Amino acid sequence: MTSTTTATRVCFQLHVDPDRVPEYLARHAPVWPEMLVEIAASGRRNYSLFLGDDGTLIGYYETDDDTAAQAYLAASPVAARWESEMAGFFVGLDGRPDQSAIALTEVFHLHDQLAAVSPTPSTESTRS
Template sequence: MHRVCFQLHVKPDRIAEYREAHAAVWPEMLQAIANSGRRNYSLFLREDGLLIGYYETDDDRASQAALAADPRTAAWEAAMSDFFVALDGRPDQNAQTLDEVFNLEDQLAKENQ
């Protein structure tokens, strides 16, 4: 399993609208994400617009490729693209990823070997 964490920044004047859009994500987009192999997907939004996303997948390259090729994804990303600060293109392809430096379960598993 591969854990992915990423960062984006929502425009401060669009935060309420962004929250509203994500309270009811299009059903076809939810299915596209699930079909791509992503699971345990969450977004966290700070009051200043910092957005942190997290998901798990078995093959992130395959997941990204599946989403990039899916027309349902393109429509959602086009609708969302104007929400982000200094971002060219589709958010799912241009988010800054963060390196995982600690995971409790991984370290406990090593300790119990």
């Protein structure tokens, strides 16, 4: 059976204290195995973090239900412990990093735009 669920793409921004970037990187190489399991169990996949030299942190993941994924992690004792340890790395943050990040609006996605302009099979055959 084929799923018709479209994954939600989520991108967010945080700011790591530039003086703590090396320590932040060390804490993510590697992330606790039990935290990795919780992220996957929440329904998040294709999860990546990107960090600039100035501390700008951009995160990205895909999920079928972001509300459920957030609720799962909010209730997870492992995630609470991880987020508590990570909170001190961030500048201007109120609360847990995973619940206080600035959500970014998607303005372009190649696949979506290609799908919108690609010819349908019926229009392709009329061009021949």
